[in-house]
Amino acid sequence: DTEVTQTPKHLVMGMTNKKSLKCEQHMGHRAMYWYKQKAKKPPELMFVYSYEKLSINESVPSRFSPECPNSSLLNLHLHALQPEDSALYLCASSHPQSEQPREQYFGPGTRLTVT
């Protein structure tokens, strides 16, 4: 099973709402990532978790709050978002320990619209 699943596929939320994005993988990967992709732009890294600990935060605003409750799950909690946060949110996973950078497996993404 080389699949990364993300739910929901689409999400529309108001600026005062609280919502969460969920990502799941069962490949035994211990590194998980959140990327953000605006329309017609390349993906940009937001967070990296390694062995369930946050290892990289790319200066993401605090209205985005990641959580890694176990080695298979990665959540992104959203609160008080702005319309400019509308984007495709991609989750990925990979083996963290390696002599060389390993391939990352991506989910299909959650298309978020903030109204």
Place this chain on the structure above:
Amino acid sequence: DAKTTQPNSMESNEEEPVHLPCNHSTISGTDYIHWYRQLPSQGPEYVIHGLTSNVNNRMASLAIAEDRKSSTLILHRATLRDAAVYYCILRASHSGNTPLVFGKGTRLSVIA
């Protein structure tokens, strides 16, 4: 991660080979060359990677210049399903979980 340069777009006829170039003149000796592609409405997917030698897999071939300052992703017979944005990414070798730093990539169109 070092910077890569790719053409914005390329076009190919179906069932013909496609050569997608990538320049990485500031590559360091331990950087791996990775290629990913993103089909419409999907997340990126890994295609191939290499360090110094040419590489082949079921999806594509990767030809790396002797000085490693450029590489070419080769799709041997393009299909309509290969229409995607192709990203050439350099990744340092020190850790398995170095994040991907995406450039603008090359948008490949395949004509039937």
